[in-house]
Amino acid sequence: MLEHRLTPAQAAQSLSIPRIVDELKQEQALQQCITYVKHFPPKEATFDDFPEAIDVAVRQLFYKRGIQKLYSHQAESIRQTLAGKNVVVVTPTASGKTLCYNVPVLNSIFADPDTRGLYLFPTKALAQDQMEELYQLVQLSGKDIKTFTYDGDTPQDARKAIRAQGHVVVTNPDMLHVGILPHHTKWVQLFENLKYVVIDELHTYRGVFGSHLTNVLRRLKRLCTFYGSKPLFICCSATIANPKDLAFRLLEDTVELVDQNGAPQAEKYFVFYNPPVVNQQLGIRRSYVNETRSIALHFLNRGLQTIVFANSRLVTEILVTYFKDTLEKSVVSKDLVRGYRGGYLPLERREIEKGLREGKILGVVATNALELGVDIGTLEVCIMAGYSGSIASTWQRVGRAGRRTGVSAAVLVANSSPLDQFVIRHPEYFFGQSPEHGLINPNNLEILLNHLKCAVFELPFRSGERFGAVETDEIFGFLEEQGFVHRAGDQWHWTSEAYPADAVSLRSVSSDNFVVVDMTVATKIISTVDFPSALTTVHEKAIYMHEGTQYFVEQLDYKERRARVRKVNTDYFTEAISHTEVQVLETFESQPLKRSVKNHGEIHLTTQVVGFKKIKFYTMENVGAGDLELPEQEMHTTSYWLTLPKTLMEELPYPPAARLGGVRGLAHAMRQMAVLFLMCDFKDIQLAIEDNLRREEAEPASRVHRAASSQRQIIFEPNIFIYDNYPSGIGLSQPLFDMHDQVIRETARLIQSCPCEDGCPSCVGPKGESGDLSKRVALEILTLIL
Amino acid sequence: MALTERLHRQLETHRKNRELLMQAANELSLVDQSQAGSSFGSGSQAGPLTETGPQGVPERFDLLRDRSEAQGRLPRSIALDLARLRTRQQLRSENSIKEVAGEESESDLGGEIRTTAVGPFLYLSEFYQQSHLEYAPEAGVSFQRWVCSLIKLLLGKPIDCELSQIGFIDTETTGLSGGTGAYAFLVGIGSWQPAGFLVEQFFMRDFDEEGALLSALEERLGQLQVLITFNGKCFDLPLLASRFVLHRRSWPLNHNTHLDLLHPARRLWKLRLRDCSLGNLEKQVLGVERENDIPGHLIPQVYFHYARSGKPAALRAVLQHNRQDIRSLAELTLVVSRILLGLASEDDLATEDLFGAARYLELLGQRQRSLQFAEEVLVRGAPPSLKVQVLGELAEICRSARNYSRAVTLWREMINAAPTFQAEACENLAIHYEHRAKDFTRAVEFVDYAIRLLEGQGHTEKLDRWLHRRARLQHKIARTSY
Numbered sequence A: 001m002l003e004h005r006l007t008p009a010q011a012a013q014s015l016s017i018p019r020i021v022d023e024l025k026q027e028q029a030l031q032q033c034i035t036y037v038k039h040f041p042p043k044e045a046t047f048d049d050f051p052e053a054i055d056v057a058v059r060q061l062f063y064k065r066g067i068q069k070l071y072s073h074q075a076e077s078i079r080q081t082l083a084g085k086n087v088v089v090v091t092p093t094a095s096g097k098t099l100c101y102n103v104p105v106l107n108s109i110f111a112d113p114d115t116r117g118l119y120l121f122p123t124k125a126l127a128q129d130q131m132e133e134l135y136q137l138v139q140l141s142g143k144d145i146k147t148f149t150y151d152g153d154t155p156q157d158a159r160k161a162i163r164a165q166g167h168v169v170v171t172n173p174d175m176l177h178v179g180i181l182p183h184h185t186k187w188v189q190l191f192e193n194l195k196y197v198v199i200d201e202l203h204t205y206r207g208v209f210g211s212h213l214t215n216v217l218r219r220l221k222r223l224c225t226f227y228g229s230k231p232l233f234i235c236c237s238a239t240i241a242n243p244k245d246l247a248f249r250l251l252e253d254t255v256e257l258v259d260q261n262g263a264p265q266a267e268k269y270f271v272f273y274n275p276p277v278v279n280q281q282l283g284i285r286r287s288y289v290n291e292t293r294s295i296a297l298h299f300l301n302r303g304l305q306t307i308v309f310a311n312s313r314l315v316t317e318i319l320v321t322y323f324k325d326t327l328e329k330s331v332v333s334k335d336l337v338r339g340y341r342g343g344y345l346p347l348e349r350r351e352i353e354k355g356l357r358e359g360k361i362l363g364v365v366a367t368n369a370l371e372l373g374v375d376i377g378t379l380e381v382c383i384m385a386g387y388s389g390s391i392a393s394t395w396q397r398v399g400r401a402g403r404r405t406g407v408s409a410a411v412l413v414a415n416s417s418p419l420d421q422f423v424i425r426h427p428e429y430f431f432g433q434s435p436e437h438g439l440i441n442p443n444n445l446e447i448l449l450n451h452l453k454c455a456v457f458e459l460p461f462r463s464g465e466r467f468g469a470v471e472t473d474e475i476f477g478f479l480e481e482q483g484f485v486h487r488a489g490d491q492w493h494w495t496s497e498a499y500p501a502d503a504v505s506l507r508s509v510s511s512d513n514f515v516v517v518d519m520t521v522a523t524k525i526i527s528t529v530d531f532p533s534a535l536t537t538v539h540e541k542a543i544y545m546h547e548g549t550q551y552f553v554e555q556l557d558y559k560e561r562r563a564r565v566r567k568v569n570t571d572y573f574t575e576a577i578s579h580t581e582v583q584v585l586e587t588f589e590s591q592p593l594k595r596s597v598k599n600h601g602e603i604h605l606t607t608q609v610v611g612f613k614k615i616k617f618y619t620m621e622n623v624g625a626g627d628l629e630l631p632e633q634e635m636h637t638t639s640y641w642l643t644l645p646k647t648l649m650e651e652l653p654y655p656p657a658a659r660l661g662g663v664r665g666l667a668h669a670m671r672q673m674a675v676l677f678l679m680c681d682f683k684d685i686q687l688a689i690e691d692n693l694r695r696e697e698a699e700p701a702s703r704v705h706r707a708a709s710s711q712r713q714i715i716f717e718p719n720i721f722i723y724d725n726y727p728s729g730i731g732l733s734q735p736l737f738d739m740h741d742q743v744i745r746e747t748a749r750l751i752q753s754c755p756c757e758d759g760c761p762s763c764v765g766p767k768g769e770s771g772d773l774s775k776r777v778a779l780e781i782l783t784l785i786l
Numbered sequence B: 001m002a003l004t005e006r007l008h009r010q011l012e013t014h015r016k017n018r019e020l021l022m023q024a025a026n027e028l029s030l031v032d033q034s035q036a037g038s039s040f041g042s043g044s045q046a047g048p049l050t051e052t053g054p055q056g057v058p059e060r061f062d063l064l065r066d067r068s069e070a071q072g073r074l075p076r077s078i079a080l081d082l083a084r085l086r087t088r089q090q091l092r093s094e095n096s097i098k099e100v101a102g103e104e105s106e107s108d109l110g111g112e113i114r115t116t117a118v119g120p121f122l123y124l125s126e127f128y129q130q131s132h133l134e135y136a137p138e139a140g141v142s143f144q145r146w147v148c149s150l151i152k153l154l155l156g157k158p159i160d161c162e163l164s165q166i167g168f169i170d171t172e173t174t175g176l177s178g179g180t181g182a183y184a185f186l187v188g189i190g191s192w193q194p195a196g197f198l199v200e201q202f203f204m205r206d207f208d209e210e211g212a213l214l215s216a217l218e219e220r221l222g223q224l225q226v227l228i229t230f231n232g233k234c235f236d237l238p239l240l241a242s243r244f245v246l247h248r249r250s251w252p253l254n255h256n257t258h259l260d261l262l263h264p265a266r267r268l269w270k271l272r273l274r275d276c277s278l279g280n281l282e283k284q285v286l287g288v289e290r291e292n293d294i295p296g297h298l299i300p301q302v303y304f305h306y307a308r309s310g311k312p313a314a315l316r317a318v319l320q321h322n323r324q325d326i327r328s329l330a331e332l333t334l335v336v337s338r339i340l341l342g343l344a345s346e347d348d349l350a351t352e353d354l355f356g357a358a359r360y361l362e363l364l365g366q367r368q369r370s371l372q373f374a375e376e377v378l379v380r381g382a383p384p385s386l387k388v389q390v391l392g393e394l395a396e397i398c399r400s401a402r403n404y405s406r407a408v409t410l411w412r413e414m415i416n417a418a419p420t421f422q423a424e425a426c427e428n429l430a431i432h433y434e435h436r437a438k439d440f441t442r443a444v445e446f447v448d449y450a451i452r453l454l455e456g457q458g459h460t461e462k463l464d465r466w467l468h469r470r471a472r473l474q475h476k477i478a479r480t481s482y
Helices: A008-026 A056-064 A072-082 A098-111 A124-141 A156-165 A173-192 A207-227 A243-251 A288-300 A313-327 A346-357 A391-398 A418-425 A427-432 A445-458 A473-481 A531-537 A646-651 A656-678 A694-698 A703-709 A733-738 A740-753 A774-785 B003-028 B033-040 B043-051 B053-071 B076-103 B137-155 B207-222 B232-246 B262-273 B278-286 B296-309 B313-340 B351-363 B367-380 B384-400 B404-417 B423-436 B440-457 B460-481
Strands: A034-040 A087-090 A116-120 A147-149 A168-171 A194-199 A232-237 A256-258 A267-273 A277-279 A306-310 A337-340 A363-366 A381-385 A407-413 A485-488 A491-494 A513-518 A524-530 A543-546 A549-557 A562-568 A572-592 A597-616 A622-627 A633-643 A685-691 A718-724 B112-116 B119-128 B166-173 B184-193 B196-203 B226-229 B257-260
Touching: A008 A034, A008 A267, A008 A288, A008 A407, A034 A427, A056 A098, A056 A124, A072 A087, A072 A098, A072 A232, A072 A256, A087 A243, A098 A116, A098 A124, A098 A194, A098 A232, A116 A173, A124 A147, A124 A168, A156 A173, A168 A173, A173 A194, A173 A207, A173 A445, A173 B232, A194 A207, A207 A243, A207 A445, A232 A243, A243 A256, A288 A306, A288 A313, A288 A381, A288 A407, A306 A313, A313 A337, A313 A363, A337 A346, A381 A391, A391 A407, A418 A427, A418 A656, A418 A740, A445 A473, A445 A491, A473 A485, A473 A491, A473 B003, A485 B207, A485 B296, A491 B207, A513 A531, A513 A549, A524 A531, A531 A572, A543 A562, A543 A572, A572 A622, A572 A633, A572 A685, A572 A718, A572 A733, A597 A718, A597 A733, A633 A733, A646 A774, A656 A685, A656 A718, A656 A733, A656 A740, A656 A774, A718 A733, A733 A740, A740 A774, B112 B207, B119 B207, B119 B313, B137 B226, B137 B257, B137 B313, B166 B232, B166 B296, B166 B313, B184 B207, B184 B232, B184 B313, B196 B207, B196 B313, B207 B232, B226 B232, B226 B313, B232 B257, B262 B278, B262 B313, B262 B351, B278 B313, B296 B313, B313 B351, B351 B367, B351 B384, B367 B384, B384 B404, B384 B423, B404 B423, B423 B440, B423 B460, B440 B460
Parallel strands: A087 A232, A087 A256, A116 A168, A116 A194, A147 A168, A194 A232, A267 A407, A306 A363, A306 A381, A337 A363, A381 A407, A513 A562, B166 B226, B226 B257
Antiparallel strands: A034 A267, A485 A491, A513 A524, A543 A549, A549 A562, A572 A597, A597 A622, A597 A633, A633 A718, A685 A718, B112 B119, B119 B196, B166 B184, B184 B196
16 A cells, blocks of 8 residues: 555556657547546555554554555544444545444454444445455464355355354445345344444445335344444445435434545546547537547557446447457457456456456456456546546546556547546546435335335334334334234234245346346346346347347237347347326426426326337438337326426427427427436436326327327426336436436537537437427527526 | 225225126136136136136035125126126036035044144044065064164264154145245154054144144154155255244254155166156056046145035045055155165166165265165166166266276277267277376277267267367377387
């Protein structure tokens, strides 16, 4: 962790990186494309001593690892923990966060060998990695301290020993939920003596996953209380806007924030690159994948270790192929560039990580699988093919280059989505804005009900007992009606043969899904699709894409939850057309603004997939369509919506169809900005447009008739709904309501500054979809309401 | 908005949602009722039982209740659909209720309510003078000797205890999937007493009697030295241990000897019966025919129904089921003892069982008896499906026992008896004649035989090693003939 002297090779590189950046800037063809270069000067480390209370033996252990002193944030965090406070440490990648928990945990095991610790990591790979590090420390100490990973890969016959003897159990929330808590009677030693719970990568627990985690922690704490322990929590997070708030919501307890980074930071260049426009009218830019390739080669050709991040598995594979074609010309240089993504086998991953640390691998193309804290040593350059979707994860990626010393560079290559275009054209937003908020809604009823089932399975509930902040009696009343629980004396008991944790996946709201079965050669399950997306991605005649291969969907068996597919090679893909109706059930808040009204509340959605389009690759031409008859889907959820009053709409000097196109374009851009500010996944929120006045007029008409006529109808008073795409909502609507002004302002900026003429995928959507006037009308609406 | 209020409202929405889903499901006839809930991610736990018998009743009640509650708040069109649906549902529910009501008659379960420091529970006991094995008190002593010898044989652990200190345990539970949400609502213990075979049952009439049940059980288990179960190692005992932890009680069975009869039973009867569940063994081995027995998979639902309604009719069948399991377990223990200890007359045993016993005894290091049983199988004339296997394994035992001449006879017999080529026997014979008997010419005969057959069958890929062996043998023959 201490400063290293630069080796001659490193010194040479530190010279060459500024030179390459200069080269890029000066190259004629690229001049237009580099929108911004930010230079970060190096920063010295701030050191502090080990806190007094840390056992000398523990200190010596770290001395042996070459750590004489702590960075200031490490010392501060350890002091808070020793003072009995929950703590959340928020510092950049590679600032030595693991020390913040390994020191106090080892310290208390040294003092009392009965002490137990539980480490939670969001992925198995990370757990494995951290286990290794801890294990090496323990080896060095020569003490009989047992550390184990406990997850789905742990052999059955090893589990018993781990349960009884493991001082530190390293696992993931899913395993805690399904494999540990429901079997807590086998873990008595752990629960009776649990002193520390470590939650690393806290920022990953947002949205649905975070909402689940809060409930898993509620269950954990219930059991600890039962066994008479009260563990402290040590959380670590990448930089997000509200770490303390997120930690508070996850733990439902006070948390101390430690965010003054004491680690040194290396000198760094951060370059923003926007591929050149090749068709001004349609707003088409040169392929960002090809641009990423040529920029990365600037660095790779000079022997600089480079990591390239891609946002999908497919792009990862494409880039690996490109680099291999160019760089690996001889046997000696074979395996110089590797891919790294989910789906690779653990052993292969370990080998790549090692190769990177030892410098044997020059370049790696990765998905977000390498964003988290897997140790791959220091790289010199980070290139991002497309914006990751969040400020926080972009910084995580950038942190992969130049972890400690020397000069490093990061390049962001934008694609043509509105999000990327907004960020690339507004670097001041990116650098000025605090990163996104981590939002969760642990009391989403679907999620809550599922975890209450698990909790009462684990331990009966006393009447009047709370679950977190939630009063439970009424909910158990409901579950009793369903036959899941039964009240005896003053306790609720689980009365079902089922094992409820099996039915709950922490990564989604409902665990119902479809399997996709490849029938090409032999029947083989190739993937699963969750219930809501099944109807739009694996309907009959759809082209389903998996691992870069196209499959034609022959049959969707609704009852068996199965889609039968066959490999094909077509030059098109399909996009489902669905018709959505929105009904407002209850408005929680409604606020009139200058010329519009913003609202949030609960809505009822009826969605039906009515057909699909065939779209040609590369040209994106519409080459055909088909009708579909699929059952309607209903959902209750929460939503934000913007009402554009009738008077405002009538003021627009355009024909009705153009007005509608403008509203559509506006909605398209607003959704993009909402994703940006909510730090959620694109699929977490959905869009719907409904007319306030039409309902009254159209009341007697059947749904089918309305679906057909809605295209022709004149919109008088549209509502733009941006809703949580999960049953009961996951808590995104109210924040969106609160940040309405910012969303509208930035939406206007996005559309204004877009260089296209009449709309493009980067602002109001492709011209063909919303009409020629879409961009102009959208801007006029914005001018009126701003 | 206050959280509680909001949750209350959400619950209402949730109810409505279930309605909509049920309705859609019914109309589209896409899913049946029990599955309709699962697509919503919450109702799926009702399990596969919902469509059978009285188990569906509580759920159907829910439907009715939900419907009437929700009606007032639903849009008009949905309310109309619901009304239509309700009539249908109501008819079905009423029929089911009648069915159940017909079964029920008001009477209690018998037994006595016992009070412990932590509350009451129900204790039942029943004596059986006569067992299917003609239990007689004076035979008790030999039972004791048998069981102790059996334990010594199977667990390699000498044991000496009173007959009454041997307990047969079986539990009835609310689930089979493991985890802390499965309760043992009924624990039965069988033991031989001077007056006959006693089955005691510890039963919680509702979930709040579990503490008392465990407290009494702790005391009773403390009096036992040996526990005998069927699959208790993996199921009953861990589940009970977990219940003790949940009540923060110490586990009373740390110093007892435990014999799980499942594995010996499998070894003895798998060949003949395949299904080695206690129920099937009882039928096939003990010849017991149960009347009106309740299928095991219905038991949890019956208990839930009882706990909610207090109506005992179906539960009596569960108590009876448990008693019968325990009696059968005791008898099966005696049967296993008799076979493995050589007390049974061989004539009583099916040939497959005899062979099963032979293999098991070999595994337990009882070679003498193992050989004896296996030979007996041959004398009787093993069924064709078994014969080659018996010969092969017996030959293997003989070879291990260095009885080579017998092994050679058996291998030869194998080749003659089998309809297909016995490569292994052939090879064993070739090895025997080459290395032990040094009769190379004989060895070559078997090798040639194998090569001929393999060539005939077109298995040329397996030929190499045989050709190699023949070359070596011919070399040896050539050398010795000079």
